[in-house]
Amino acid sequence: MSSATLAGLVGAALVGLGLYGVIADPQPLRKILAFNLIGSGVFLVFGIVARKGAAAGLSADPVPQGMVITGIVVAFAASALAVALTLRLFEETGRATLRPDAGTKPPDDGADAE
Amino acid sequence: MTEGASAFAATAGGSLLALPILVPAAGVLLSFLLGGRQAERIALALMPVQFGFAVAIASLIWRSGQPLVYVLGGYAPPLGIALRADGFSAVMLVTTSLIMPAAGLYARTNFATPNDGTERRAPLVFWTLLQAIQAALSLIFLGGDLFNLYVALELLTFAAAPLVCLDGRPETLAAALRYLMFALFGALFYLLGVALLYGAYGTLDIVLLSRQIRAEPAVWLAAGLMTAGLLAKTALFPLHLWLPPAHANAPAAASAVLSGLVVKGSFFLIVRLWFNVLPALPNAVPEAILAALGSAAILAGSALALRQERLKLLIAYSTVAQIGYLFLMFPLASGPWSAEAFSGGVMQALSHAFAKAAMFLSAGLIAESLGHDRIAGLGGAGRAMPVTFLALGLGGLSLMGLPPSGGFAAKWLLMKASIEAGQWVWAVVMLAGGLLAGGYLYRVLAPALSGNRPQLKSPPRRSRENVALALALAAVLLAFAPPTFFAFLQIGRPAAGAALR
Amino acid sequence: MSLALDLFSIAAISAGVFFFLAGTVGLLRFPDALSRLHALTKADNLGLGLIVLGLLPRAESLLAALMLVAIWALVQLAGATAAQLIGRAVRRKGPAI
């Protein structure tokens, strides 16, 4: 198995781990971490695609690499916005939770539905 | 490569396509730099310009009968990025450029900079992000490259999420965070699908991809991931949980834009994906799944709307239901009745955009005038503010699908297509949805039009009522769209060819 | 000559790896924060230093060799600062880790 395929499998596993974290952990900060795991898994899939596109004297296709660099910067900005929201929510309410206040939504769709 | 060259022969006037993206983007940067009152001035000044671009693009497409194409930087796809506009893009651009100024004019009261020119938080953020939404939507409607469209999706998320919690109350913060999480999830899954498509075909250009796509595992997985991601952003049942609190808690002008336009952005991409990128797939099963989720959304959204105690939440849940109608076009839009179903779906997107924007603006006026938006406390309010309730009611016509309204035209077309296709079940769902919509609107309108006039905290300003009314009338006027309008929608629609297969 | 340099590299890098290993074991096994810190900083600095030393003869140019030394120096600086700060935090808040 080439190191590229191995990295692709790691990417697949990271997407799965992150997805589990996003669904199963109710704390926003843990969800943000999990989102970053999914993100890096997705980037790794781009990475093996780039590596398998080695040609013309390049050891990896530069186009997906450019996309990953763009993606990493966007992912950071998204984390920053999510962190700022979480901290403000914590300051306002003393807790950090995604549950909207009771009454604004029916009781049957709780945090498990994320 | 010769084949590629013909697809990217720059069409006359193609450079026009870059402007509706670049001009509001420049507006965002300038507004943030100059701050204070300039943000509002720049935003409002650019709106007619944006309308001009949209109309110019539409008329160029109309005159040539062909989609417009523009290649950025002289680097033709697959290496570079192309912009493309077909009939559907053009009507969505025009619709956006009409609803934006309405929301802007309405919002001037809520987001005014004080007379001494001191910069305030909410106005600066609102006017800057409103332009960002405009830029992001333009890019979504015009983008011809799947990764470029990912950037557009993120642009839209970053512009829309902070608007939800602009007033800073804890429940709005939670709603915004939830919205952001769903949007991030959606964007990442979309991006994963993009990676797989690039890995399979080495291009992300929509036209080049559509020529090469075959039914193979990577494509199916990519299609599934991208659709799931976009559905989360469109809030199709059962991924709708973020929408009601977010749309109901945002300031009214922002709600109008979020509910009327922003969810249509990701819906537009689902249409692009299935009709423009993947028409070669045997897509009966996935399209039936989309329509089944749409049906569930119609029934569940309407039923939940019936149970709401606050007007804005009711309207937000009705968005959940009305989004469902959009997805009924999918199983119907291949086959001899495809043109009708496609037109019906687009008509639903347009009429809901106008109607829902009108209703959220009306609800905002009601909440400001009464000091609350509890449905139980609306008795007689229709007598105190008749124009507002007229706008609310006319918007409601479209939701119910009663004539004369764009919603009626949409549902009529979809129903005709489903009967012609022998797929009765969608027609039944549409009828049930119409009845339920009638039910929840009756709950609001019936008490409001009877009973004693309540004491208003402050009567709504006539100009703001007129803005809401104009949007509602636009939703009504769509019912009278001439046949040429439907012919225009078909320009550049690839499924027209697929219908022959 | 080259054989001698190779042997030198192998010896220095192996010694460096040993110090890293020892430091890691110390980090995991020592009972409290300060002694863990002690294990980590001593071993890491020495370990990295030996690895850099072993790599020096293999550097392609003088610039590359200087960069290796610079990396070592920067890690020294960062490691020393982090250790100082952690030590101070432990003294202030008690050794609860």
Added chain:
Amino acid sequence: MSVLQALDVGLALLVFAVAAWTVFAPGPFAATVGYVVYGLLLSLVWIRLFAVDVALTEAAIGSGVTGVLLIGAAARLRGAETTPAEEALTGLTRLFAAGLCLLVVAALAAVVLLLPDQGPTLAPQSMERLPETGLGNPVTAVLIAFRSFDTMLEKVVLVLGVVGVWSLAADRYWGGAPGEARAERPEPTLAFFAQMLAPIGILVGVHVFWVGADEPGGAFQGGAILAAMWMIVMMARLTEAPQASAFWLRLALIAGPAVFLAAGVAGAVVAGGFFAYPPGLAKPLILFIETFMTFTIAVTLPMLVAGPPRREPRR
């Protein structure tokens, strides 16, 4: 199995194990520390994929700056670590979530294994058109020439990120400064470290940006290193974040996308198309744009980490 393959497998297992730790670690703080380690390991994976530009970006932004952001957040969220009982998921939901994730992993792994060893690629086209740009690094050419539209818009996303983060300020703090005020007596160790490191780091950042035209590196990576230096100096409280209302700060935040956008529009006038570079002038123009982009990234990242304004503005 060769030594290199064995190292690859070991690295893969390590990355996976640390990623699992960040999901399952008992506390958020421990999980966050795990994430930083994970980011550094990941940049090694990128090196093994021969994507050095990405490895630099991942180390600087994905692990470094994101790490500072998340650790800061975890520290401030201490006390909110316990999950209220009503929010804990039932075993059944967890099982369902795990099943769904396994399904996604299995499908993705299968598709990854099915990808051909020599896949479709744009490497030849990139190399063919690289000379027009005057650059030597094809990744930089993708970012600043072939797909410059993406990059410009992504810079606008960063500006929106700052607007979004600032929008979370309390009204009375609008226009004020985020982060901590400058200290009268800064912590001596940290201050010494910042004073030592910052000049070296700035040199390295500028170097990484400058070589990016021809070698791995560029505006993103260099900008991120410069950003880190400013963050360290602020963390040492030798200086404080500027006021959000400061005109120069706003100008710095938009300079990158604004210059990029202006150059793109100018292309329509002088080079026959939006975002086209006039032949022969491409390289100086690209370096000009990149200079502003580097500067803007260096200012934007610390502002995103610093959060919304937290002090009343001085007028």
